[in-house]
Amino acid sequence: MSDGAILTINAGSSSIxxxxxxxxxxxxxxxxxxxxxxxxxxxxxxxxxxxxxxxxTGIGKADHTAxxxxxxxxxxxxxxGAPVAGVGHRVVHGGIDFAAPVRLDEETIDxxxxxxxxxxxxxxxxxxxxxxxxxxxxxxxxxxCFDTAFHRAHPWVNDTFALPREWYERGVRxxxxxxxxxEYVSGEIARLEPELRHGRVVIAHLGNGASMCAVRDGxxxxxxxxxxxxxxxxxxxxxxxxxxxxxxxxxxxxxMSPAEIADLLYKKSGLKGLSGMTNDMRExxxxxxxxxAEAIEYFVFRIRxxxxxxxxxxxxxxxxxxxxxxxxxxxxxxxxxxxxxxxxGIAIDEDKNAENALDLATGATRVMVVKTDEERVIARxxxxxxxx
Numbered sequence: 290m291s292d293g294a295i296l297t298i299n300a301g302s303s304s305i306x307x308x309x310x311x312x313x314x315x316x317x318x319x320x321x322x323x324x325x326x327x328x329x330x331x332x333x334x335x336x337x338x339x340x341x342x343x344x345x346t347g348i349g350k351a352d353h354t355a356x357x358x359x360x361x362x363x364x365x366x367x368x369x370g371a372p373v374a375g376v377g378h379r380v381v382h383g384g385i386d387f388a389a390p391v392r393l394d395e396e397t398i399d400x401x402x403x404x405x406x407x408x409x410x411x412x413x414x415x416x417x418x419x420x421x422x423x424x425x426x427x428x429x430x431x432x433x434c435f436d437t438a439f440h441r442a443h444p445w446v447n448d449t450f451a452l453p454r455e456w457y458e459r460g461v462r463x464x465x466x467x468x469x470x471x472e473y474v475s476g477e478i479a480r481l482e483p484e485l486r487h488g489r490v491v492i493a494h495l496g497n498g499a500s501m502c503a504v505r506d507g508x509x510x511x512x513x514x515x516x517x518x519x520x521x522x523x524x525x526x527x528x529x530x531x532x533x534x535x536x537x538x539x540x541x542x543x544x545m546s547p548a549e550i551a552d553l554l555y556k557k558s559g560l561k562g563l564s565g566m567t568n569d570m571r572e573x574x575x576x577x578x579x580x581x582a583e584a585i586e587y588f589v590f591r592i593r594x595x596x597x598x599x600x601x602x603x604x605x606x607x608x609x610x611x612x613x614x615x616x617x618x619x620x621x622x623x624x625x626x627x628x629x630x631x632x633x634g635i636a637i638d639e640d641k642n643a644e645n646a647l648d649l650a651t652g653a654t655r656v657m658v659v660k661t662d663e664e665r666v667i668a669r670x671x672x673x674x675x676x677x
Contacts, residue, residue: 617660
């Protein structure tokens with residue numbers, strides 16, 4: 290085991306989260322932080338060094354490269370003089386071949402770059418972080434952890450599209466995403482509520498990116514996301530489920546280019562497009578705009594619809610678990626999702642819901658709020674590599 294530290298980097302479309310851990314039987318977190326609002330005029334670097342302790346620093350307008358530079362300049366404060374022995378990266382898409390954490394080298398990075406068209410909002414930023422970390426910490430091992438890996442054991446019927454079979458063999462299949470979050474939350478469910486270890490659970494990861502996953506025996510059996518991170522639920526700026534005929538119409542009759550359509554679907558749709566305002570659920574909930582209310586209503590409608598579908602896949606429901614930024618903090622969204630769901634055994638205590646409590650249920654089906662920790666999943670993978 291190395292005496293150095295573990296650095297995790299989780300680069301998303303508008304933020305970069307990072308953490309520093311001490312290796313051990315279970316990695317011990319020493320510091321974590323995040324650069325928020327990347328691409329805006331007032332991006333901020335927030336560093337948490339303990340309960341109620343930390344700093345909040347404005348770094349001006351920053352793209353992902355500048356944000357990474359700010360993190361690397363400030364991360365040394367949490368290292369305590371220890372060298373970085375391993376760096377773990379969230380990589381959104383692992384394609385067909387990568388179903389477990391992998392040590393990164395140039396050949397592997399090149400293979401992951403080929404998957405960028407499947408996750409254009411994330412994969413380029415994930416790999417930019419890899420290259421920046423290679424340069425900053427040339428002697429550290431670099432480990433990639435994949436958001437698609439948790440879903441790679443899907444049954445074939447939940448993995449395929451009704452296209453000629455050759456397309457499945459060419460990699461056009463339902464990959465699913467948010468796998469690091471689902472892996473952590475599934476582990477926490479088993480730890481906190483052992484009777485649910487082998488249960489039928491739907492986990493709703495609700496945030497700027499949003500999806501839901503049907504889990505049985507701690508393993509993913511179906512996900513609302515598919516070939517790319519566009520499918521399923523509406524998200525902050527992504528459309529979610531869409532009739533493919535709409536795309537044909539856009540191309541044939543509106544003469545939109547692939548780039549224009551991609552920009553529309555990834556960056557101008559979802560809550561932002563429906564409301565005409567913002568992708569921030571907190572702002573939408575505070576607004577008196579009817580368009581904001583309708584955007585929330587559609588978001589809730591799609592969650593409820595997918596909950597029914599995933600329950601059917603599982604053959605019943607033992608627990609509904611909320612996680613992600615919205616899932617963990619929006620009592621309103623949880624209340625609206627659960628309203629009228631007594632037919633599924635779902636009923637919640639409003640006081641506990643307002644407190645974001647772990648256990649909200651008053652009905653037969655468990656309803657829980659579990660804070661996700663994707664960085665810890667990454668740290669565990671690096672920790673295991675350092676032990677090897």
